[in-house]
Amino acid sequence: MSKTPQAIRGTQDIFGPDAEAFAFVVETFERVRKLYRFRRVEMPVFEKTEVFSRAIGETTDVVSKEMYSFEDRGGDSLTLRPEFTAGIARAYLSNGWQQHAPLKIATHGPLFRYERPQKGRYRQFHQIDAEIIGAAEPQADVELLAMADQLLKELGIEGVTLHLNTLGDGDSREAWRAALVEHFRAVKDELSADSQERLEKNPLRILDSKDRRDQRFVADAPKIDQFLSDDARAFFDAVTSGLDAAGVKWTRATSLVRGLDYYRHTAFEFIPDEVSEAAGKLGSQSTILGGGRYDGLMESLGGSPTPAVGWAAGIERLAMLVGEKGEPECDLIVVVEDDERISEAIGVLKDIRAAGFTGEMVSGGSRKKRYDKAVKRSPKVILSLQPEGGHSVSHDNSDESVLKAIRQY
RNA sequence: GCGAUCGUAGCUCAGUUGGUUAGAGCGCCGGUUUGUGGUACCGGAGGUCGGGGGUUCGAGACCCCUCGAUCGCCCCA
Numbered sequence: 001m002s003k004t005p006q007a008i009r010g011t012q013d014i015f016g017p018d019a020e021a022f023a024f025v026v027e028t029f030e031r032v033r034k035l036y037r038f039r040r041v042e043m044p045v046f047e048k049t050e051v052f053s054r055a056i057g058e059t060t061d062v063v064s065k066e067m068y069s070f071e072d073r074g075g076d077s078l079t080l081r082p083e084f085t086a087g088i089a090r091a092y093l094s095n096g097w098q099q100h101a102p103l104k105i106a107t108h109g110p111l112f113r114y115e116r117p118q119k120g121r122y123r124q125f126h127q128i129d130a131e132i133i134g135a136a137e138p139q140a141d142v143e144l145l146a147m148a149d150q151l152l153k154e155l156g157i158e159g160v161t162l163h164l165n166t167l168g169d170g171d172s173r174e175a176w177r178a179a180l181v182e183h184f185r186a187v188k189d190e191l192s193a194d195s196q197e198r199l200e201k202n203p204l205r206i207l208d209s210k211d212r213r214d215q216r217f218v219a220d221a222p223k224i225d226q227f228l229s230d231d232a233r234a235f236f237d238a239v240t241s242g243l244d245a246a247g248v249k250w251t252r253a254t255s256l257v258r259g260l261d262y263y264r265h266t267a268f269e270f271i272p273d274e275v276s277e278a279a280g281k282l283g284s285q286s287t288i289l290g291g292g293r294y295d296g297l298m299e300s301l302g303g304s305p306t307p308a309v310g311w312a313a314g315i316e317r318l319a320m321l322v323g324e325k326g327e328p329e330c331d332l333i334v335v336v337e338d339d340e341r342i343s344e345a346i347g348v349l350k351d352i353r354a355a356g357f358t359g360e361m362v363s364g365g366s367r368k369k370r371y372d373k374a375v376k377r378s379p380k381v382i383l384s385l386q387p388e389g390g391h392s393v394s395h396d397n398s399d400e401s402v403l404k405a406i407r408q409y
Numbered sequence: 410g411c412g413a414u415c416g417u418a419g420c421u422c423a424g425u426u427g428g429u430u431a432g433a434g435c436g437c438c439g440g441u442u443u444g445u446g447g448u449a450c451c452g453g454a455g456g457u458c459g460g461g462g463g464u465u466c467g468a469g470a471c472c473c474c475u476c477g478a479u480c481g482c483c484c485c486a
């Protein structure tokens with residue numbers, strides 16, 4: 001066992017019911033995304049390191065300690081994408097996609113983050129992703145969230161609520177941040193060690209600290225609402241009323257912040273309700289879909305100011321919530337009980353598949369056990385090719401069309 | 410990065426206070442039975458007990474290191 005290669009820590013080989021659930025998530029996403037007219041894009045899995053460090057922020061955990069960065073043979077520093085947004089922004093700028101603005105796009109695929117693996121958290125993980133770039137209006141946020149909400153419903157995921165907040169525009173956010181730093185610095189010695197560190201690096205994060213010592217001071221911390229400019233407040237109001245009109249249930253989460261530097265205005269996460277079935281399945285990973293508005297991102301990459309909103313959701317986490325997905329059933333199995341008739345079986349299968357039915361052959365191993373193998377796979381129809389030209393057809397009475405397709409038997 | 414639990418056949422697990430050739434069910438392979446049949450029975454393959462080192466007359470069981478998974482923290486999807 002030890003002689004064979006092992007999978008890299010934090011990677012997974014997905015098979016069987018898990019793979020079916022994974023595929024179900026992706027297929028549902030593809031279907032829903034078309035309903036909202038999001039266009040499909042394919043992105044490189046790696047970028048120049050600076051794409052991520054400039055977009056996401058040097059001081060974030062993602063950039064400072066979780067990226068898979070390496071030097072290629074030409075001496076360039078490259079990084080396996082830890083998220084989609086930065087790469088999409090880069091593509092938007094380098095391809096002149098401004099001409100398509102407002103651009104609604106969707107993609108999915110693997111991401112890489114050097115983290116401690118846990119249930120629902122992997123080093124190579126997968127996300128579905130949706131972005132609206134070049135749209136400054138709150139309607140874009142509403143559209144994006146309406147799609148997310150419908151997607152979760154179509155996946156059959158229950159007990160999940162949209163937690164919504166606004167971080168205000170750039171000035172609001174800075175003023176709020178300064179006030180928070182002042183507030184917490186006054187009681188610095190009484191904060192948890194983690195939060196004392198956050199005070200310098202990312203004071204907003206103190207707000208959702210789980211440590212009781214911090215929570216005492218979070219309650220009376222300055223609220224973003226006090227710092228919101230009139231425009232920012234109007235923007236947020238438009239988002240919430242739009243969500244109401246779209247029938248998307250949401251709840252205000254004043255301490256919800258996002259970890260990456262580029263967020264402005266709307267920030268949101270879909271989180272399982274406490275004590276819900278979903279919360280139990282996810283372990284300590286709570287957010288299944290998160291995102292927000294990132295109006296400042298394009299500028300950090302050297303582009304002109306470009307408003308944008310987006311979200312991403314972990315496919316593995318969604319797959320854990322969609323329940324068992326069985327393998328698709330088989331229409332026809334041809335049992336070759338006489339090896340002389342293999343060619344005949346191949347011909348039958350070619351025809352049945354050309355007609356759009358699923359089918360496979362059982363021809364190996366003990367002849368007397370071939371039929372049993374076919375039965376165990378429970379297809380709709382079993383065609384048994386027996387010695388001396390004989391044959392039998394058995395079926396579960398559910399589908400005449402398969403029988404018609406092999407009516408020569 | 411920090412703390413904790415766990416790691417025995419392909420899968421799910423059992424292995425008494427450390428004691429002879431490490432077991433079961435399922436799955437897989439072969440055979441008998443049945444013969445329009447998902448039955449029953451017989452047999453077989455498959456494990457250096459995650460890996461390495463140590464304690465001991467003797468370790469799957471104890472100790473150390475390491476790898477991995479899981480749980481909590483951090484962070485995030």
